[in-house]
Amino acid sequence: MPELRLTVIGPGPAYTRRRGRTSSCYLVEGGGTAIVLDLGQGSFAALGARREPRTLDAIFISHLHPDHHIDLVALRHYLKYGCPTATTVPLHAPGDIRARYDVLNGEIGFLDALPGPPLVAGRRHVGALVVQAERVTHTDSSYGFRVTLGDGGPGLVYSGDCGRMADLLALVRPGDTLLSEAAWGVNDSIDEAEHLTATEAATVARDGGASRLILTHVLDEGRPVASLRAAQRVFDGPVQLAAPGLEVVVGA
Ligand SMILES: [Zn+2]
Structure with missing residues (x-):
């Protein structure tokens, strides 16, 4: 059986003083297919x-805040100048991204080495993987993702x-692994900036029947270790803090 x-x-938030914490980037592999979710600063x-x-x-970009995609600059340069032959990687990102990179x-x-349609809600097959994108409340065009191997089994x-x-x-479906931002950590939310606390992320894991919760994108000021404990008080399953190089087999 193939594994997901x-x-x-990159588990870092928009900024951090913690060494080695590049911003948002997650590699997902299964059945011979590999995709990346987000490509924030330092992650290339x-x-x-x-x-x-x-x-x-393929590369999927959740939304157009630069801490989730700005290393597309480095990737584009690499594909254009660093590879022995012209290489492209499909890009699924909110529609404004190409105009923004052209101006920047x-x-x-500028992103022609990364061709692809504007990201919209719904499911698409990428090799052995199925990627479902759905709108979430953050910017005007922000998405969350559920990735599965084929059409069944637990997802990420x-x-x-x-x-x-x-x-x-x-x-979230029962048995899924939930990789959730918890930018505010154990602090109160700031209304005009749409993010979750650790307790809120854990509540989603509990109510959705997730098998595992991984907290990520926690601000330094959100106190990551205290955030882990706060989440464990709400969700009975395993809870981890995302760290560079952490590997998880979904559903195992
Ligand atoms: Zn954002």
């Missing part, structure tokens, strides 16, 4: 240490950045 495997590449190099980037079957880099078609649910528990709960 998550490798945490961290990803490259784990897997040759040009062998990726002063070059029309990734929150992206998500300010409302109900949005994330809608993606």
Whole structure:
């Protein structure tokens, strides 16, 4: 039986003083297919240490805050100038991303080495994997993802950045592994910035029947270790803090 495997590449939040914590990036592999969810600052190099980037079957970007995608600049340069032959990797990202990169880099078609349609809600097959994207409350165009091997079995649910528990709960099926942001950690939410606390992430894991919870994207000020304990008080299953290189077999 093929395994669905998550490798945490970048567990960092939008900024951090913690050494080695590059921002949002998660490698998902199964059945000979490999995708990346988000590619935040510093994560291109961290990803490259784990897997040759040009062998990726697709990249999915949850939303257009740069801490979730800005290393597409590095990846694009690598695909264009660092590979022996012209190489492309399919990109699934909110529709504005191409115009934004053209302006940022002063070059029309900057992301042409990363072709792909605008990300919309729904399911799509990528090799052996099925990726379901659904809108979540954060920016105007933010998505969470559920990744499975084929059409069955337990999945990996990734929150992206998500300010409302109900949005994330809608993606979770019993037995899933929930990889959830908990940016606020043990602090109170700030209304105008849509993120979850550790307790809220754990509530989603509990109510959705998840088999495992991995907290990620926790701000330094959110107190990650206290966040872990807060989540354990709500959710009975295993809870971990995402760390660089953490590997999890989904459903195991
Ligand atoms: Zn964000």
